[in-house]
Amino acid sequence: MFENTNRGESAGIKGPAIFLAQFMSDEAPFNSLSSAARQMADFGYVGVQIPSWDYRAIDLEKAAQSKDYCDEIKGICADAGVTITELSTHLQGQLVAVHPAYDVMFDAFAPAQVHGKPKERQIWAVDQMMKAAKASQNMGLTAHVSFSGALLWPTLYPWPQRPAGLVEEGFAELAKRWTPILNAFDEAGVDVCYEIHPGEDLHDGITFEMFLEEVKNHPRCKILYDPSHFILQQLDYLEFIDIYHDRIGMFHVKDAEFNPTGRQGVYGGYQAWADRAGRFRSLGDGQIDFRGIFAKLTHYGFDGWAVVEWECALKDNMQGAREGAKFVADHLIKPAVGAFDDFAGGTSDRDTNRRILGLD
16 A cells, blocks of 8 residues: 555655744744744745634635735745745634534634634534635645644553554544545645644554545655654654655654653653653654664655654754754755666666576
């Protein structure tokens, strides 16, 4: 099911780029797309990933309706010296599927008129996803990032015992909700790259496979690869690339560390991020082998963007962003166009090869 479809000549991984979600605010320079893009360009970034829910960065409804508006947004970024890499619907995608236990907390992801109205909120979220497909198409983008949402997350640890068929029913419903969205993105020529993330029903390789089967191996169902979420789960993030490289459509460059003690481990004891055994760090400050990651992605022909997602429990975001641009630039690999020992080779033809093998 996961054969290699990416090998071959590739321009290599593009970057550095950065996700603007953790930076947009009401304070300059992040109170508008223009000034935010200029700031990131000054830091050394050549691409920005845009949170579609943030009015300071983009009007999603307008982007879905008007290619002229999308050209204007692209022009703003181009004037600043950066390219738009993808749009994000993390918040809206989360609301496509919400377990009732989280209704109150997830209302904050939606407009006030649908608060306390789970069905209306879900309809709003699906409409947002449809708009994001059209907006991505209008911008000439080929990939989009989102969350899957979760119906099963409260049952992650099997206590009380999960009833037979519960997991299957949950994934069937999740696929039922996402299939029309995936079809809309297919019509737009855009991949949906799910960030594999704790809190989502798609949180590791097995759960992605379960979902992929339910959506009948939909060609637009892809992965946003973020190793920080895997080290916190103690999952082999390098082997993950070997297994799923043909479905990896996007890459978040985010560092993390896992330092278990005699008092806490993976679950973190309800502690704040700075006090957890597993916590996110700025690039280069954690434990992730990014040289190995960039090498494997290059080996498999990944030519998407390396997008910094700054989330650190200790370091200021501006320092993290400034350092992150250089970190990514230093890890980018220009793919080789030939073998290193080509200089020593001779001519090759079938007759010569047969003589070497001692065959007539």
